[in-house]
Amino acid sequence: MNRKLIIRLVLYFLLLVVIQIPLLHNWVLYDVAFPFPYIGFVLLLPHTLQRSWSLVIAFFLGLLIDVFSNTPGLHASVSVFVAFVRVPWLEITTDSSIDELDLTIPHLGLTKHTAFILPLIFIHHFLLFTLENEGLKWFGMLLSKVIGSTLFSYFLIWLVTLIVIPSGRRK
Amino acid sequence: MLQLLDFLYRQRIFLLFLLLEGISFWLIISYNYRYNTYFLNSSNRITGEISETFGNIQDFLNLQRANKELAEENLILRSALANQARESRREIETADSALFTLALANVVNASHRKAQNFLTLRLDPSDSIRPGMGVISSKGVVGTVKSVSKHFATVVSLLHPRLLVSGRVERNDALATVQWNGQNPLEAELKYVPRHLELNTGDRVVTSGFDSTYPAGVLIGVVSVSELKRENPFYTARIRLATDFTSVKTVYVIKVKGKTEKKNLEEEVFNE
Numbered sequence: 310m311n312r313k314l315i316i317r318l319v320l321y322f323l324l325l326v327v328i329q330i331p332l333l334h335n336w337v338l339y340d341v342a343f344p345f346p347y348i349g350f351v352l353l354l355p356h357t358l359q360r361s362w363s364l365v366i367a368f369f370l371g372l373l374i375d376v377f378s379n380t381p382g383l384h385a386s387v388s389v390f391v392a393f394v395r396v397p398w399l400e401i402t403t404d405s406s407i408d409e410l411d412l413t414i415p416h417l418g419l420t421k422h423t424a425f426i427l428p429l430i431f432i433h434h435f436l437l438f439t440l441e442n443e444g445l446k447w448f449g450m451l452l453s454k455v456i457g458s459t460l461f462s463y464f465l466i467w468l469v470t471l472i473v474i475p476s477g478r479r480k
Numbered sequence: 481m482l483q484l485l486d487f488l489y490r491q492r493i494f495l496l497f498l499l500l501e502g503i504s505f506w507l508i509i510s511y512n513y514r515y516n517t518y519f520l521n522s523s524n525r526i527t528g529e530i531s532e533t534f535g536n537i538q539d540f541l542n543l544q545r546a547n548k549e550l551a552e553e554n555l556i557l558r559s560a561l562a563n564q565a566r567e568s569r570r571e572i573e574t575a576d577s578a579l580f581t582l583a584l585a586n587v588v589n590a591s592h593r594k595a596q597n598f599l600t601l602r603l604d605p606s607d608s609i610r611p612g613m614g615v616i617s618s619k620g621v622v623g624t625v626k627s628v629s630k631h632f633a634t635v636v637s638l639l640h641p642r643l644l645v646s647g648r649v650e651r652n653d654a655l656a657t658v659q660w661n662g663q664n665p666l667e668a669e670l671k672y673v674p675r676h677l678e679l680n681t682g683d684r685v686v687t688s689g690f691d692s693t694y695p696a697g698v699l700i701g702v703v704s705v706s707e708l709k710r711e712n713p714f715y716t717a718r719i720r721l722a723t724d725f726t727s728v729k730t731v732y733v734i735k736v737k738g739k740t741e742k743k744n745l746e747e748e749v750f751n752e
Contacts, residue, residue: 330530343593360493366499375507378591379598379634382507389500393493422641440508441595447663 314355317473323467325349326366326370330377340458345384348433349466351392352426357401360392367392378439387436391429399425399480426466488619490600496564526657528632531589531600539586539729546722553618580695582732583607585615585633592725597639599623601731605630614693620722621645621700622731626691633733638663647700648688650676655688658700658719665725667704670717679706679715692739 319387326347351367370383380386402424442451488495588598599622602749603609604691614695615622615635623637638660645658645668654677660668672719673679682702701719707713 364493364496364500370506371504377531378594379600380508380596381511382504382509382540384507386504389497395496417632438595442662443595450663466500 316453320473321350321353321469325466326373326473329374342461343454344458344461344465345374345434345437346462346465346469347384348388348391348430349426349469351388351463352395352429354392354395354471356396357409362395363392363395364389379416383437383440387433387440391433394432395429398429423463427463428461430462430466434458434462437464482752503711513711519554522606528588528600528602528629532602532747535588535639542665542729549618550730553706556618557687574698580737581735583609584743585609585731587729587731588632588639590725591740592637592639595662597665597725598626598639599635599637599728601633601635601733603628603631603633607733607734609633609733612653612739613736614735616694616698616729617723617731619699621687621698621727622723622725625733628665635726635731638668638721638723643699646688647685647693648696649673649703650686654679656685658685667718667720670703670719671714673715673717675708675713675715678751679703679717681706685719692736692742694734700717735748 329345329347347370350370354366356365367388368385371383371388372381374384375381403421409417433467436460438451439445445451482735496569528701583604585601585603587599588602591597591599597734599615599690609625609628611627612627615625621638623635624643626634626636628634631744638645638658641660641662643660647656647658648654654673657671657672658668665711681703683706685700687694687696687698689705699722701721703717704720705718706715707717
């Protein structure tokens with residue numbers, strides 16, 4: 310881990326996780342889009358990081374969000390799952406020969422970046438709302454919530470990567 | 481043995497994954513079925529303080545509306561006081577009036593758009609609030625205290641599918657149960673109103689007082705939809721909730737004096 314990477318992770322944490330906490334209950338678009346951009350932090354962890362570490366980080370990150378939203382275990386379970394499938398999914402959607410400073414749009418290209426991130430956000434939100442809802446009842450409303458929130462979260466994560474990358478690319 | 485260890489070592493990430501998921505689900509389940517697991521929710525000291533700071537900023541922006549609501553409440557109280565002064569001579573004081581004491585609390589954090597909603601209150605430590613106490617606002621029922629720390633309390637909102645409130649239709653004294661169905665934060669379902677009674681839209685539904693959490697007669701909501709299907713023994717009805725959960729800021733926690741005594745007595749009888 311070099312300095313550049315650490316700075317980038319700190320920025321991701323500030324922009325994706327810390328901002329999430331005070332605005333958690335208040336960011337809602339049209340009653341269907343509830344953004345959870347914190348999952349972007351799990352997705353954008355360097356893929357060279359040991360998998361067991363990324364699981365542990367995802368667990369405590371989820372727990373942090375849980376503590377503030379009175380849902381102990383909910384976000385933790387879902388973000389651990391996403392952290393678990395992240396690396397295999399990355400290898401499927403992109404070439405496995407990527408170097409360390411990689412999970413950025415300039416490196417991967419927008420198509421691959423989206424193919425990597427968007428389905429995982431969808432899975433995260435789908436599991437999250439299903440668990441919160443305790444099953445698949447009111448499926449139409451559930452699905453509209455999942456899709457709306459996925460797009461909103463993806464947009465926010467995409468925005469944050471745009472802000473953060475220039476500082477990371479400086480050599 | 482070595483092979484087993486080798487296998488476990490190779491599968492260590494998967495095992496760690498299972499362990500973390502296990503802990504998570506244990507947390508989910510234990511939180512839903514047990515009271516006062518307060519170290520992991522918003523009645524915790526640190527998270528309470530942080531939520532309060534953000535809440536304060538919002539409070540400031542909402543001051544004007546809060547002022548207006550307080551003035552309205554004042555008006556209601558004054559008129560009630562005037563009425564009481566007029567009627568007190570005629571009425572025998574009921575035991576009820578001494579049974580309940582109220583404690584004022586500020587809402588520092590609240591949700592209303594999720595499938596299960598909670599509120600966090602800032603308490604005065606001297607009020608000795610306990611889990612299980614009822615919470616009302618100036619407009620109506622809010623919820624029940626779930627867990628308490630020294631300065632904060634987490635409240636299960638009426639917008640939580642597991643909270644059932646015993647209600648009474650004011651016009652004909654029909655008993656009913658109010659339960660939120662997880663969809664619209666402005667409405668809840670009114671269950672078990674038997675079909676031989678009349679139920680119209682616009683009827684007021686108040687607390688029955690039977691659950692010894694709320695005093696009798698606190699407004700819960702007003703009937704907005706009432707259907708009588710041919711095959712059902714009960715009405716299919718919804719009420720528009722009296723409390724506006726999007727803007728609730730000041731609430732009262734209700735302390736009931738003989739609650740444990742009543743509960744013990746009832747359990748004694750039912751267990752025989």
